[in-house]
Amino acid sequence: MAGLYFDELMxxxxxxxxxTRTVTEMDNTLFSTLTMNVQPLHLDEHFSATTExxxxxxxxxxxxxxxxxMTVNDTTLRTTIANLGMTDVxxxxxxxxxxxxxxxxxxxSRRESKSRPDAGLVEFEHTAFNQRDEVVAVCRRTxxxxxxxx
Numbered sequence: 001m002a003g004l005y006f007d008e009l010m011x012x013x014x015x016x017x018x019x020t021r022t023v024t025e026m027d028n029t030l031f032s033t034l035t036m037n038v039q040p041l042h043l044d045e046h047f048s049a050t051t052e053x054x055x056x057x058x059x060x061x062x063x064x065x066x067x068x069x070m071t072v073n074d075t076t077l078r079t080t081i082a083n084l085g086m087t088d089v090x091x092x093x094x095x096x097x098x099x100x101x102x103x104x105x106x107x108x109s110r111r112e113s114k115s116r117p118d119a120g121l122v123e124f125e126h127t128a129f130n131q132r133d134e135v136v137a138v139c140r141r142t143x144x145x146x147x148x149x150x
């Protein structure tokens with residue numbers, strides 16, 4: 001399915017994205033090392049065993065990227081011009097290797113662009129859940145979206 005245009009993204013519309021994704025040790029290690037995040041909570045099993053989590057936790061920026069990526073097919077594929085910002089990013093629960101995530105998106109606000117008649121701004125709220133239906137990540141994302149051609 002291609003993404004939706006500004007004109008199709010009405011406030012209150014909710015998407016329960018069908019795709020799910022199990023997070024692996026490789027995801028966490030590769031992402032952390034590629035981004036030079038040497039935090040032992042992500043990379044050191046022995047260190048992490050001594051923390052309150054008792055194991056490594058998944059890099060939160062990987063979780064954020066995965067959460068937003070899982071929404072693209074239903075919402076913004078080929079119809080977004082640019083992401084303008086992300087706010088209110090929260091990680092209420094940690095993600096561990098082996099957790100399976102799913103995502104829900106709600107359209108929070110929208111307005112026509114003042115400078116671009118071919119575009120509008122849409123604010124999405126993305127929420128990621130693990131396999132126990134615990135919220136593991138939330139963010140609001142503002143995207144500059146294409147309008148349908150007249």
